[in-house]
Amino acid sequence: MKRTVGLFLLLLFFCPLSSWARQEVRVVDSFVINSQTELLLFFGLNGSFSPQMEQGIKNGIPVAFTFFVELLEQQQGQPLVPLLSKSFRHTITYDTLKDRYKVILSERNDQQVIYEDFARARYRMAVVSDFVVISLASLKPQASYTVRIKSALAKTNLPGEVNEMVTLLKLWDFETSWQEFSFAVPKAIPIAGGSQP
Amino acid sequence: MSSHAADQKKQRALKKRRIGWVILVAVLLMVGFTYLETRVVTLGTVEFPVSGNVLMYVLINFNIILLLLIVFLVLRNLVQLIFDRKRRVLGTRLRTKLVISFVSMSLIPTGILFFMALQFVSTSMDYWFNSNVEQALQESVQIGRNVYKEKKDDSIRLGKTIGAQLEAKRYYQLTTTSLDLFLADIVDSRGLDVLQLIRPDRKVRVQVLSDELDPDITLPEIPASLIRKGFKGESGLVEIQSYAGGELIRNISLVNIGRGNDAAHVLVTSLFIPQRKLEQLQKISAGLEGYRQLMLLQQPIKTSLLVILLIVTLLIIFSAIWFGFYMASGLTDPIGKLAEATKRVAGGELDFVIERESGDEMGTLVESFNKMTRDLSAGQRSLERFNFELENRRRYTETILQNVPAGVISLDGAGRITSVNTFAENLLHMDSDGYLGHAYQDVLAPQHSAILDQFFEQLQGSGKSTLVRSLQLSIGDETFSLRVNVTKLFDENNTYIGVILVFDNLTELEKAQRMAAWREVARRIAHEVKNPLTPISLSAQRLRRRYMDKLGDDTEVFDKCTKTIVSQVDALKHLVSEFSNFARMPAVVKKKGDFIRMVQGAVVLYVEAHPSIYFGVESEEEIPHFSFDETQMNRVLINLLDNAVAAVPADGGEVIITVVKDVTENRVFLKVADNGSGVKDADKLHLFEPYYTTKKTGTGLGLSIASTIVADHGGYIRVQDNKPCGARFVVELPLL
Numbered sequence: 001m002k003r004t005v006g007l008f009l010l011l012l013f014f015c016p017l018s019s020w021a022r023q024e025v026r027v028v029d030s031f032v033i034n035s036q037t038e039l040l041l042f043f044g045l046n047g048s049f050s051p052q053m054e055q056g057i058k059n060g061i062p063v064a065f066t067f068f069v070e071l072l073e074q075q076q077g078q079p080l081v082p083l084l085s086k087s088f089r090h091t092i093t094y095d096t097l098k099d100r101y102k103v104i105l106s107e108r109n110d111q112q113v114i115y116e117d118f119a120r121a122r123y124r125m126a127v128v129s130d131f132v133v134i135s136l137a138s139l140k141p142q143a144s145y146t147v148r149i150k151s152a153l154a155k156t157n158l159p160g161e162v163n164e165m166v167t168l169l170k171l172w173d174f175e176t177s178w179q180e181f182s183f184a185v186p187k188a189i190p191i192a193g194g195s196q197p
Numbered sequence: 198m199s200s201h202a203a204d205q206k207k208q209r210a211l212k213k214r215r216i217g218w219v220i221l222v223a224v225l226l227m228v229g230f231t232y233l234e235t236r237v238v239t240l241g242t243v244e245f246p247v248s249g250n251v252l253m254y255v256l257i258n259f260n261i262i263l264l265l266l267i268v269f270l271v272l273r274n275l276v277q278l279i280f281d282r283k284r285r286v287l288g289t290r291l292r293t294k295l296v297i298s299f300v301s302m303s304l305i306p307t308g309i310l311f312f313m314a315l316q317f318v319s320t321s322m323d324y325w326f327n328s329n330v331e332q333a334l335q336e337s338v339q340i341g342r343n344v345y346k347e348k349k350d351d352s353i354r355l356g357k358t359i360g361a362q363l364e365a366k367r368y369y370q371l372t373t374t375s376l377d378l379f380l381a382d383i384v385d386s387r388g389l390d391v392l393q394l395i396r397p398d399r400k401v402r403v404q405v406l407s408d409e410l411d412p413d414i415t416l417p418e419i420p421a422s423l424i425r426k427g428f429k430g431e432s433g434l435v436e437i438q439s440y441a442g443g444e445l446i447r448n449i450s451l452v453n454i455g456r457g458n459d460a461a462h463v464l465v466t467s468l469f470i471p472q473r474k475l476e477q478l479q480k481i482s483a484g485l486e487g488y489r490q491l492m493l494l495q496q497p498i499k500t501s502l503l504v505i506l507l508i509v510t511l512l513i514i515f516s517a518i519w520f521g522f523y524m525a526s527g528l529t530d531p532i533g534k535l536a537e538a539t540k541r542v543a544g545g546e547l548d549f550v551i552e553r554e555s556g557d558e559m560g561t562l563v564e565s566f567n568k569m570t571r572d573l574s575a576g577q578r579s580l581e582r583f584n585f586e587l588e589n590r591r592r593y594t595e596t597i598l599q600n601v602p603a604g605v606i607s608l609d610g611a612g613r614i615t616s617v618n619t620f621a622e623n624l625l626h627m628d629s630d631g632y633l634g635h636a637y638q639d640v641l642a643p644q645h646s647a648i649l650d651q652f653f654e655q656l657q658g659s660g661k662s663t664l665v666r667s668l669q670l671s672i673g674d675e676t677f678s679l680r681v682n683v684t685k686l687f688d689e690n691n692t693y694i695g696v697i698l699v700f701d702n703l704t705e706l707e708k709a710q711r712m713a714a715w716r717e718v719a720r721r722i723a724h725e726v727k728n729p730l731t732p733i734s735l736s737a738q739r740l741r742r743r744y745m746d747k748l749g750d751d752t753e754v755f756d757k758c759t760k761t762i763v764s765q766v767d768a769l770k771h772l773v774s775e776f777s778n779f780a781r782m783p784a785v786v787k788k789k790g791d792f793i794r795m796v797q798g799a800v801v802l803y804v805e806a807h808p809s810i811y812f813g814v815e816s817e818e819e820i821p822h823f824s825f826d827e828t829q830m831n832r833v834l835i836n837l838l839d840n841a842v843a844a845v846p847a848d849g850g851e852v853i854i855t856v857v858k859d860v861t862e863n864r865v866f867l868k869v870a871d872n873g874s875g876v877k878d879a880d881k882l883h884l885f886e887p888y889y890t891t892k893k894t895g896t897g898l899g900l901s902i903a904s905t906i907v908a909d910h911g912g913y914i915r916v917q918d919n920k921p922c923g924a925r926f927v928v929e930l931p932l933l
Contacts, residue, residue, distance in 0.1 A: 059492075060483075097478055
């Protein structure tokens, strides 16, 4: 009896009260290439925008995706050694008066990109390109590395009054699983690696 | 009250207090967590180590768990109340009523409030999200958009017009100064805010600001991509840039001034939206956005509000129920204690004290109750002491009554026997259990009942309160001589309440008095008669010796007469001797001896002498040796056996001698029973008196002597009827 009650309370404790439709969001088309000096990462998000989210954006709710990138070194017979961990954010806002979308890219020193068209803005939000992972000098020749990528919807702040009213509401939410791929550093540049979507 | 029960009570009180604290803490925590929930969402940019809204869920779920805890505790109390009612625990009915009252008082308004709030929220939400409101807001935003559009269109139009003007005037020879003046004139006349000419090398050739703008504030740079597009000749290039709190709507267009490669310039015409106006536009925009967000979240907001409302309602209800329980127990506990205490006091536990827990009216009531029990206890102790003294007195009187050497029987006014003392019980062989409470007519033998009737009649007739009468009473085999005193009883109000009969057993006393008198008579007769007998006898013998031979023919008469004289004198001597013996009974000399052997020795002689009579000796095996005067007792036995032999028929006579002991009374009984003619009741009382005989030849002294000897041994002799016929003499001796 006690165990049943305990289990019930535990379930109750961790069970969200309400949630909007969950969606399957995945990291796709991820790969690395190198410039002269740096290792650059490219990837995109698939299924990141739901109709409710789009409606919310058009109603002035800012939406931000947070991206997490980790680089780990593979060693023979050893567990992966983390080399670095980075995160950055893409934020989209809609200006009702000017009827245009502004995407802020934190990995590019908060560069603001203005779009009249929502499709383009949405594409820009879901795509990461030319992200500098690490300088090539930091990589060991002929060593193998693993890149791990994950994305999650950053906490959405509703307007103040709404926040206080909707204490029990959980807005749209997603968090992808870790997407990872490995690459090997050749004796000489260029290097490249990637994963199939 | 046992210590175990007291411990249980203490533990129950402690538990109750603990539950009260738990509920109070739970309610406070709920309030705290609810506040935190509202704060968490407004913390803004603070990053939590947990993802999503986990923290919010934790807080909400904590609230729900706390609410469940309160619900559990309240329900537990409810169940306990139901069980208490079933067990008919004191105070539960009142507690139930109070709880129901409190619950009703809280439930009804809270319920009404809840449903009203529900209705209000529902209707208000529908009202807030009325389509007319959205339409109005959209129209407002459209006005704002039109402001931008107009500014854009104006800037493009002005760009084209001014560009054409510059190209038509062919001001390629104009100096920068003259161009400045020209452009300043255009700015003034066209209502522009900023006019710039940018050279092919991307540097500003001329810049003119209107008077409304502060020349000290640097203008924002035009993005290079736009300038590049402008030089390519693209039209409709507009850029909105923030400036001095407001915004600049800037149009970029190509204009050719002068000749050669340096003729191409970019003309930037800018219109300024001041900060105040921009803020107004932003407010309009924010209004629509906020409205649309609310509309987007209409259903979740409604649900959220309802859930919060429900939680708060439940919290109020269960808190009210709990408060009801608390108040009810605050009232019923002292009442229950009072009721329990009353029960105990009623059960005789007068020293029971209730602990005073409050200083209110209940406390005063408890104090009054304690004072009452104290007074009751003191009164009871006093009463007990009085009763004890009364009981002692009664016992003393009873003891006196029971031990007084006289029979006492009391009857109430209705003739019911109310008391019989031990003496009367023993004498009359009464069993008081069968007599007490019964009318004497119902339980006494008719002849005895008639005696009492006669007494009461005489008492009534005499008009006195006391009557004294002597009475010969035969009970069973015995006859008693009683002196009866019948006295009327009156209470303190002189009301007749019955009679008391006090009687003395004068049987032995009268016997002793008669014996003493007879002894005196015997002694005197013996003294007076004995002296002349010897001379008479001697004279008669002398006459015989002297004149017998001389008388001749008359010898026969003479011989007969003298012989008769001598024999009668001898008989008189014997009689006198018996008298003398009776008068001068030798003192009893007791020594331990075998009583059975003595009996058997005496019987043997009779067996030999009277072969036609059966003599049987029956005795218990173990008759211990005890002190008695063997000679005297032998004489007693012989007297009894003589009587028995004289009484039984010549043929078929039977005399049974029985010796038994009564260990409990420490007595030996010698019984001589015959199957003779028996003793009449009238003779029984005088049988042991001297000269009382039923035999023709008896002296009437045998049984008197036997009685005297037995009395000298501290025993009794009595005569009873033998069943089926004959008499039985019983000699009772102390077994010493």
